[in-house]
Amino acid sequence: MSRRTFLSLSTSVAAGAAVTSLTGCGSGTKKTGEAASSKVKLPTHVPFTKIKPDLAPNAKGLSAGFLSYPKDLVRSVAKTPGDGSGITMLTEIWTQPPTPKGSNAYWGRLNKELGVDLTAILGTDPGYEEKFSATIAGGDLPDLLWIPPNQGIQHVAELLEAKCADITEYVSGDAVKKYPNLAAMTPAHWKTAVVNGKIWGAPVPYPAFGQVYAGNPKVWEKADGIASSDPEEFLAKCKEVTGGKTWALEPIYVNAVSVLSQCFGAPNKWRQNKDGSLTWFQDTDEYEAALDFVLKLKKAGVFYPGNPKMADAYIKMAQGTIGATVHANPYNARKEIRVQDPAIASEILIPFAAGGHQPNHHYHLGTIGYTAIKKGDEKRVRMLLRVLDYLAAPFGSKEREFLEYGTEGEDFTYDKNGFPDRTKQGKQQVEGLFSGLQTSTTSPFALIASTFPGTDRVRDVKDVYAAEQKLLETAIRNPTVGHYSDAYTQHYGRMSTEATDLVNDIVSGRKKIGEWRPFWAEWKNKGLEQMAREYQKSIERSS
Structure with a gap:
């Protein structure tokens, strides 16, 4: 993401631009926010254990480290999450925009995998707060909308209460186990999605360490x-x-x-x-x-x-x-x-x-915000939660490989070390769209060799892991x-x-x-x- 927007506010929630046209928003939430938010029961943490890291994480925030790419990928989602309907998503990309939906073959395959017809509204940095405010002001709230912690968006509590689904009953405590990839997120991740004593969305995990x-x-x-x-x-x-x-x-x-x-x-x-x-x-x-x-x-x-x-x-x-x-x-x-x-x-x-x-x-907040869900009946909200659960697929899963790299032979190939590398088509069609999908929600952060550019990827994982170990000694x-x-x-x-x-x-x-x-x-x-x-x-x- 853009360093100028992110770095100066990397552990804070900014509030510089008002969200407009929040029909039905009252002032009552302001009197209860800080009191209620301390009492919510957070989702149960169930780590993903089907793929074992080479370098072990710990509860203090040390990242898991993967030195190689798994030869045998596993399934993390039991069945297609969607119901065939159309859904809209407001999110942000941190790279070049992808090929538009109508001429993007990967986008079509993604819709089939998710079981929906996805329309993505892709904001950029700078400019996301304006895109967010304009979208909200238009009156037709997207089904999924990313709420960042650091881009000047005010009146979030009022927006959530007026327009978004309270998902507490669907994910609080053991209820989250219906969405195993979301359950792999820690209580620290979920805390950032709590407002007024309610859980409002799927967190977007980020490295635990700061600047x-x-x-x-x-x-x-x-x-x-x-x-x-x-x-x-x-x-x-x-x-x-x-x-x-x-x-x-x-x-x-x-x-x-x-x-x-x-x-x-x-x-x-x-x-x-x-x-x-x-x-x-x-x-x-x-x-x-x-x-x-x-x-x-x-x-x-x-x-x-x-x-x-x-x-x-x-x-x-x-x-x-x-x-x-x-x-x-x-x-x-x-x-x-x-x-x-x-x-x-x-x-x-x-x-x-x-x-x-x-x-x-x-330490950093541990997330870059969360993605809220538009109000709807329980069937609709649960379907959207299943879509988010798919998007949170962990490293080592077939779903994560598809989300990040697309289809082998068309969007990526494996290099001599077994790491996936995007083809020209993959860079045009997959990279930008995955950036937006990853901003909406993703799996808990890990140091993965395949995500580093260049040829010395194993060293990169080991060096960063060692730096994290040193930083842990004084981290607060x-x-x-x-x-x-x-x-x-x-x-x-x-x-x-x-x-x-x-x-x-x-x-x-x-x-x-x-x-x-x-x-x-x-x-x-x-x-x-x-x-x-x-x-x-x-x-x-x-x-």
Whole structure:
């Protein structure tokens, strides 16, 4: 997905654009959201065990690792899920759009597999929030609609109550076992689909780990690698590799502060204090210390001197013009640079101790939202749940291979190592549509060799798995995940935008760092304290 939209908000729910025309939406949901959301019974977790990974996952978030492609695929869906009817889906793609439905043979085969006539409304980034709002405003809600956590969509609770099916009774507790692929999702995944004490959709699992720096080893070779033991060593290494047509770091300052704040021990979005109160991570001494350190990096001239919103940082990193870029998680830190240059095995910076604090790696939410279902009778809702269950087919299943690669010989072939590779037709017809299907829901994340570009795929899995193991040593969770705050959905978008602008102004020298804490003192009265109180109440009710 687009790094600019995703990275800056990678563990948050933004709220910047209103959803319009919510016929029948009342205000009653706002009074009950945080209280009710703490009491719902989440679906029972039943892991998929028919395919055993080479590298074992664990309950802390370590990803399963698959070093080879299974020779014998298994079935994860007993029968065709659909009933022959037409369904519509609003989702988002993160690659080139597929060949249109009417001339896309894979799309036709997909409809046959699903047992439906699928019409997909494919949004893009940027632009999904506008596509979402326009679709809702049109009055004809799609059967399935992806609700992201980070693209500026407000009034979600009202939309759900007015237009969408409450699926709690269909998936809560053991009821989810009717949909085994959905049952393979963990309680942490399902928490992100809970609003007003009800479960509203199928989660979209994502890696458990959060933002990291990835370095081009060719650039950092002269400094003995990007790994550092403290801020002074990191600054010295950045200076050492900067020179000529090379700069150590990309100029997305808010991401730099976010990643480096982990080194200074900043909390993961919220700090839960001893008395139960909550403190926003940017309103802490640790975050301010990281901001001051990034200001030192800027004064040292180690940031690429381009526009902070430049869109080609990964290309420049692969070319050696930029030494390190920020990525949403360790997996992307390796994969996204392999896409630009299959020969580059990027290094992942493990947070070092800074400012007298032990580092805190920040877990991600664990999902990128969920897909809600349009209101309908029970038969219709259950059919759509079966379709989502098919889309959540795990690695090693025949359904997952078909979803991701299509039909052998037409859409993909197996390479000499047994990994599937898309043909030209597969790239045109399958890749873009699978991107949208995967955004609607997918199986729990795993490190799979076949998903890495290039020829050194086994090494990629092992390296990222090893990085995850190191990050686990200091990883901390956001204590508000699975809890609800009306004030957060109301105020967060503007607050985040203003905070990002101020970070850019301070690092660029247009404003002084002394303006940082007064900014947060003002925001306490503009919604921040209200967010903290609502989250605190929700946490207390669930304990």
